[in-house]
Amino acid sequence: MESLGVLLLYPVNAYLEQELDRRCRLYRFWESPREEFLRAHAGAVRAVVGNANYGADAALIDALPALEIVASFSVGIDRVDLAKCRERGIRVTNTPDVLTDDVADLAVGLAIAVLRRIPQADRYVRAGLWKSRGDYTLTTRFSGKRVGIIGLGRIGQAVARRVEAFDCPVNYHQRTEQKSVYPNYTYYPTVVELASNSDVLVVACPLNASTRHIVSREVMETLGPKGVLINVGRGPHVDEPEMVAALADGRLGGAGLDVFEDEPNVPEALLGMDNVVLVPHVGSGTYETRKAMADLVLGNLEAHVLSKPLLTPVV
Amino acid sequence: MCLAAGVDFIDLDECARRGVVVANSGSVFSADVADHAVGLLIDVLRRVSAAERFVRRGLWPVQGGHPLGSKIGGRRVGIIGLGNIGSQIAKRLQALGCIVCYNSRTPKDSVPYRYFTNVHDLAVESDVLVVACALNKATRHIVGKDVLEALGKDGVVVNIGRGANVDQAELVRALKEGRIAGAGLDVFENEPGAPGELFCMDNVVMTPHVAVFTAESMSDLRDHVVANLEAFFSGQPLLTPVLPHSPVN
Numbered sequence: 351m352e353s354l355g356v357l358l359l360y361p362v363n364a365y366l367e368q369e370l371d372r373r374c375r376l377y378r379f380w381e382s383p384r385e386e387f388l389r390a391h392a393g394a395v396r397a398v399v400g401n402a403n404y405g406a407d408a409a410l411i412d413a414l415p416a417l418e419i420v421a422s423f424s425v426g427i428d429r430v431d432l433a434k435c436r437e438r439g440i441r442v443t444n445t446p447d448v449l450t451d452d453v454a455d456l457a458v459g460l461a462i463a464v465l466r467r468i469p470q471a472d473r474y475v476r477a478g479l480w481k482s483r484g485d486y487t488l489t490t491r492f493s494g495k496r497v498g499i500i501g502l503g504r505i506g507q508a509v510a511r512r513v514e515a516f517d518c519p520v521n522y523h524q525r526t527e528q529k530s531v532y533p534n535y536t537y538y539p540t541v542v543e544l545a546s547n548s549d550v551l552v553v554a555c556p557l558n559a560s561t562r563h564i565v566s567r568e569v570m571e572t573l574g575p576k577g578v579l580i581n582v583g584r585g586p587h588v589d590e591p592e593m594v595a596a597l598a599d600g601r602l603g604g605a606g607l608d609v610f611e612d613e614p615n616v617p618e619a620l621l622g623m624d625n626v627v628l629v630p631h632v633g634s635g636t637y638e639t640r641k642a643m644a645d646l647v648l649g650n651l652e653a654h655v656l657s658k659p660l661l662t663p664v665v
Numbered sequence: 666m667c668l669a670a671g672v673d674f675i676d677l678d679e680c681a682r683r684g685v686v687v688a689n690s691g692s693v694f695s696a697d698v699a700d701h702a703v704g705l706l707i708d709v710l711r712r713v714s715a716a717e718r719f720v721r722r723g724l725w726p727v728q729g730g731h732p733l734g735s736k737i738g739g740r741r742v743g744i745i746g747l748g749n750i751g752s753q754i755a756k757r758l759q760a761l762g763c764i765v766c767y768n769s770r771t772p773k774d775s776v777p778y779r780y781f782t783n784v785h786d787l788a789v790e791s792d793v794l795v796v797a798c799a800l801n802k803a804t805r806h807i808v809g810k811d812v813l814e815a816l817g818k819d820g821v822v823v824n825i826g827r828g829a830n831v832d833q834a835e836l837v838r839a840l841k842e843g844r845i846a847g848a849g850l851d852v853f854e855n856e857p858g859a860p861g862e863l864f865c866m867d868n869v870v871m872t873p874h875v876a877v878f879t880a881e882s883m884s885d886l887r888d889h890v891v892a893n894l895e896a897f898f899s900g901q902p903l904l905t906p907v908l909p910h911s912p913v914n
Contacts, residue, residue: 451738459707468704469714471872480873481858491881493696515760614725629716630725638736
């Protein structure tokens with residue numbers, strides 16, 4: 351695919367960048383001012399590669415007349431204007447399945463970290479407080495806690511299977527109940543009811559118009575002073591200012607957050623809190639998974655160039 | 666009444682000589698310790714605490730990406746000691762896609778995990794070693810220099826047993842020299858306190874001997890102690906007796 355002009359929106363992964371450079375005609379979007387780049391190269395771009403934070407929005411799609419395919423280095427494609435792509439006949443691919451386990455592992459790791467205060471306890475040791483102040487405080491058991499999952503897709507199911515090994519009852523909410531598929535999980539028709547019957551609430555659904563701020567002030571207050579919110583979806587799934595306020599005054603017990611509304615910026619108030627665990631969008635952040643994601647992006651581009659069926663098409 | 670799972674600090678022989686019966690906490694703590702072991706393992710492999718420090722220091726907007734971690738599924742985890750706690754750790758790790766093997770004094774019937782007769786051979790075939798055994802003469806420094814070498818430079822040690830199960834000086838040396846990849850430690854030789862040389866390391870997670878300490882386990886323990894005392898004073902067998910030569914010792 352040496353003649354395929356690929357626009358990489360951000361240096362998302364060294365291996366991917368290297369392979370795109372070797373196998374295609376690579377343009378790096380961050381190397382020159384946007385307008386200057388588009389004037390010089392817009393007509394040569396047939397493929398765009400972005401990620402969770404950098405996508406092909408309507409303005410960019412309009413500026414690239416030769417665009418044929420958007421291959422996202424992510425499973426969530428809320429930053430890609432799908433309607434515009436459909437209108438223009440542009441294909442869109444993402445990276446499902448290869449990152450499912452990593453994201454689910456992180457969700458479980460964050461839940462344990464928040465309830466058992468592992469990063470906080472580690473800080474306590476590093477500050478010499480175990481010697482000077484004595485024993486650490488009691489924390490909260492994770493095993494047996496009721497886990498409520500918003501979205502029982504690939505990632506949600508993977509979280510459910512894991513927490514079952516900790517004897518956690520599994521509850522879920524999504525658009526439809528699937529009783530025959532999940533006879534052991536309890537369905538709730540609204541997120542508020544899910545929150546009311548759960549101790550740990552995990553966000554694992556795609557971000558779209560109907561799921562923006564699906565975790566509202568009401569949901570968080572219902573989850574309550576002992577409840578823990580785990581977000582491995584997208585920042586905008588949660589009403590972030592309301593969440594910060596609820597955590598600050600104890601209306602929400604704690605949170606484990608991998609995503610934020612305005613990454614890489616994290617609300618200042620969270621940085622001083624002890625009832626939260628904050629990580630910088632590392633859900634799929636392992637060597638093994640990022641390589642698999644990169645290979646999937648490359649595989650999709652290759653299939654496109656050879657007019658073969660795309661590996662993981664969304665549009 | 667021993668309020669711990671471990672009884673290494675009780676002279677069981679002397680108790681037997683004087684007709685003093687000993688009871689321990691049985692499996693009251695097992696789930697919490699298992700959860701903590703798994704939490705430490707995920708933290709080390711996925712760099713959770715290191716990433717947390719990165720965010721809290723305000724480095725995300727400045728430095729962009731955080732170093733990648735390692736995938737958990739498919740990793741071979743060798744558990745030293747497959748008692749109440751070890752078995753619960755195994756069950757949780759299987760759900761995370763780990764391949765579980767173990768060493769204990771004798772192989773356990775009807776467990777699906779591969780048994781190794783000694784810890785060195787277990788370490789050769791493991792990516793992560795989890796110490797979940799009691800502390801006694803046979804298990805003091807059971808993870809020492811040769812076991813660490815067998816585990817190798819990509820290996821991780823998780824210790825929720827007793828500090829003295831691991832040769833701490835050797836472990837610190839191995840971490841400083843990059844001869845193992847990381848460690849998740851809840852226990853240390855000479856508590857309270859952990860070796861200062863570890864405090865600057867991003868591949869180590871340390872907690873101050875907290876694996877049993879949840880509000881729920883304290884409440885379960887109270888119920889358990891009362892039940893043992895009621896049994897004893899009504900002439901019934903103890904729920905969780907410890908004998909001088911029983912497996913837990």
